[in-house]
Amino acid sequence: MEEYEFRVYRISYATRDSEEGQNSKIASKVEESYRRVNRHRIPIKLKTFCWLNFVTLVSILITIGLYIWAGCIHDGTALVGLATMSLSTSVASLSARWYPRLSGRSSQAEVPSGDVIIRTRAGAFILVYGDDDVIRELYEGMEDCEYMFKGNTHHRLLGTSTLLLMASIILLSNCGSEMQIAIGVAYIILNALYWLLALLVEPRDLWDMSRYKIEFVECRPSTPDSSYTETLWAVINMTGSVEWVANGELIPQTPAWDQWLQEAKEHIGKDWDPVRRKDELMNPRLAYRNGRWFD
Incomplete structure (x- = not known):
């Protein structure tokens, strides 16, 4: 994947036999x-x-x-x-x-969806939708x-x-x-x-993965102006939550970033400039007017 790219997939069992493990x-x-x-x-x-x-x-x-x-x-x-x-x-x-x-899973109890988010070393993100059985098999187990x-x-x-x-x-x-x-x-x-x-x-x-059905949902391609903050906000906006960011230690544990994460949670589904707000929090002495920063 390219740097700061964001992809979304949905993985499920290809057949009922696969789900029951009979194949x-x-x-x-x-x-x-x-x-x-x-x-x-x-x-x-x-x-x-x-x-x-x-x-x-x-x-x-x-x-x-x-x-x-x-x-x-x-x-x-x-x-x-x-x-x-x-x-x-x-x-x-x-x-x-x-x-x-x-x-x-050895238990047959009902469990909620087990969606997982993967961050690459290049700062790209992959969001995988799937039930707990599939996610446990491929990622968590x-x-x-x-x-x-x-x-x-x-x-x-x-x-x-x-x-x-x-x-x-x-x-x-x-x-x-x-x-x-x-x-x-x-x-x-x-x-x-x-x-x-x-x-x-x-x-x-080489490996037979016909047990699973992989669907491509969408992709946010990388551009020369892409940044980690912008991509992270896109994933937060898609998932509708921020808890996974702190749990996964995907941002520095500082008051400024904690404030940014809280505001990101409040602006989910809304028009918001995450990069600008991050710069304001990191540089409180700067003011942003007409597309330029002033001291």
Whole structure:
């Protein structure tokens, strides 16, 4: 977002199934067991058709191509080395498999709207309208990662992967020069693809957020004359309250700013110049006449 920009969004559940948490199906038995115990924890999965899965598919196809080439030139050592390397990577990925979890409400009691205001480091503001369930999941609740395998199981998988990796290094170092070059080029290409994936692809293009419906309400664009005070007043005027300003420590705790905030509350919905009034409070000796300040 640009400096001193102000945007308003409304987020809700896309379907009733999403609201009830029924569309959060998890494939494995481990994840299914966890879901039964923790129904108020919502897993977020990758999109089926995303760039990460595309790169994974390319990796599989390259590996198959290397297998075929090793078979064509009758390099048995390379075949075994590729097999152990593939198993090592698969086991390591399985041991570290995880998905992000969002906090949901376990209580079914009625709660008021849970609108939230976000301030960026550039002084821009985002106002998000939504009920408490949605806001808790996305902004206020605890978020963490759920690993499929923990404890001894994780350690065993990681140890197995390490042993397979060492074996594959020994085998590939003793295969033919043609296969060594081919495998080296393949891994350079894959590393480049994963680097490009991290640099160019946004997280929103990877994670499946179809659970939510995001509506753009309005935007107050930034201009060369925009200021933090003016943007803050726009948000106050939109929300109709000032309590969140003090609670969020969005202004200095000084008598002048406290007075400005009180007057802002009194002028909600009215025509008011917040920047001029702020300057008057900060510089009580100055007088404002005909668009100019006089001492």
